[in-house]
Amino acid sequence: MKKLLLFIAFSILSSIGLYAQYDKYMEIGAVYTPQVTSILTPSHSHPIYQNRLTFAGAGGLTFSYNFNKNFGLQTGLLYSSHNQKFRSEIREGDGGTFESTGKKRLDYLNLPLLVKLNFPFAYKRRISTTVYFGPQIGYLLKGDGAVVVWRHFDNHDFYDLPESNSDYYNRFVLDGVAGFGFEYRVSRFITLHTSIRAEFSLTDIENKDMPYRENDLFYYFGDPDRGSTHNLAIGIQFGVAYRFNPECLTCPSLRW
Numbered sequence: 356m357k358k359l360l361l362f363i364a365f366s367i368l369s370s371i372g373l374y375a376q377y378d379k380y381m382e383i384g385a386v387y388t389p390q391v392t393s394i395l396t397p398s399h400s401h402p403i404y405q406n407r408l409t410f411a412g413a414g415g416l417t418f419s420y421n422f423n424k425n426f427g428l429q430t431g432l433l434y435s436s437h438n439q440k441f442r443s444e445i446r447e448g449d450g451g452t453f454e455s456t457g458k459k460r461l462d463y464l465n466l467p468l469l470v471k472l473n474f475p476f477a478y479k480r481r482i483s484t485t486v487y488f489g490p491q492i493g494y495l496l497k498g499d500g501a502v503v504v505w506r507h508f509d510n511h512d513f514y515d516l517p518e519s520n521s522d523y524y525n526r527f528v529l530d531g532v533a534g535f536g537f538e539y540r541v542s543r544f545i546t547l548h549t550s551i552r553a554e555f556s557l558t559d560i561e562n563k564d565m566p567y568r569e570n571d572l573f574y575y576f577g578d579p580d581r582g583s584t585h586n587l588a589i590g591i592q593f594g595v596a597y598r599f600n601p602e603c604l605t606c607p608s609l610r611w
Contacts, residue, residue, distance in 0.1 A: 360511070378518040382596040386433070387414040391592025394439035394459055394560070396582065409458075411531050413463075417594065429487060433465040437586045439500075457501035461524060461560070461586070467491040467532055481540040482560050485550060491530040498524045525562050526598055530554045534592065544598055557601040559583040 392411045413435035421427030439459045469489035476484060484533020498521040561584045 358520045363409070369464070378600050379423065380451070380600055382417070382419045382546065382598045384417045384419075384546075384594050384596030385415070385593050386417055386431075386594035388412065388435075388494045388590040388592040390552075390588045392437045392439065393587045394437060394461070394584060396457045396546070396584040405442045409443060411436040411438040411439045411588070413465075413588070413590070417596070418469060421471070421473075421594075424475065429471045430467060433467065435463045435493070435588070436466050437461045437463065437588060442572070443570075457500060459498075461498050462496045463493040463528070464496055465491050465493045465530070469532060473538065483538045485536050485538050485548065487550075488531075488533040491532045491554060493528040493530055495521060495524055495526050497521055504609055523562055523565050524560055525558070528556045528560050528586070530556050530586070531556045534591070537598055540598075546596045548592075548594050548596065550592050553589045553590070555588075556586040560586055 365543040380490075389412050392405060392409055413430055413433055415433035417429060417431035417433075419427050419429035437460070439549065440456070441458070442456050467489065469487045470493070471485065471487040473483045473485055498547060532552070532554045534552040536548060538546055538548040541545050
């Protein structure tokens with residue numbers, strides 16, 4: 356009897372260990388995010404400068420390691436475009452005005468490091484709600500379009516619209532990222548997911564020490580009338596991922 360009890364206990368513990376190893380899994384996937392973007396500058400709140408609704412996109416590869424079915428870490432390499440269309444009404448010295456429209460575009464290569472929480476709840480626990488959040492490091496690949504710079508001249512307010520380049524912006528930016536969505540396990544290995552994803556730059560994206568020249572005069576972004584400039588993006592992310600056991604690429608990742 357004692358040997359039988361020891362055998363049963365050993366079998367139970369072995370089963371628990373076997374299932375626990377299946378709770379750990381990795382995922383490699385691809386994502387695409389159509390998004391609404393904005394480049395926010397507090398000093399541009401004047402009525403003669405207006406941001407317009409602007410669309411852009413982001414996409415790339417993701418990699419995640421899940422310590423169990425509820426908790427994991429996610430990273431990846433994402434290409435993201437932050438655009439901003441605008442309209443500027445410039446007042447001339449004789450009291451007249453003329454309107455100018457333009458667009459800024461900033462392209463980044465992003466490296467997120469996110470905490471990911473999963474909560475299975477339906478259809479044999481194959482459907483999960485997902486919450487993720489964390490920091491993201493962005494590297495500026497290219498800056499293009501116009502940069503609106505505030506200055507004062509003869510008691511009139513003007514906006515200059517010089518052609519932009521990458522030197523007008525900081526090469527590195529730190530973002531905060533958060534999202535909420537759903538996952539569906541199509542098979543042992545394939546997962547589809549979608550979420551509402553938001554990111555906001557925590558650091559100033561502009562190089563305030565960078566001068567530009569116009570009509571033999573130099574102007575700086577570091578004007579005391581200008582505040583910090585930040586990227587904002589909100590979109591719907593779509594993705595697919597291949598899920599596998601860390602110890603075997605073809606082993607089932609979780610109990611099916």
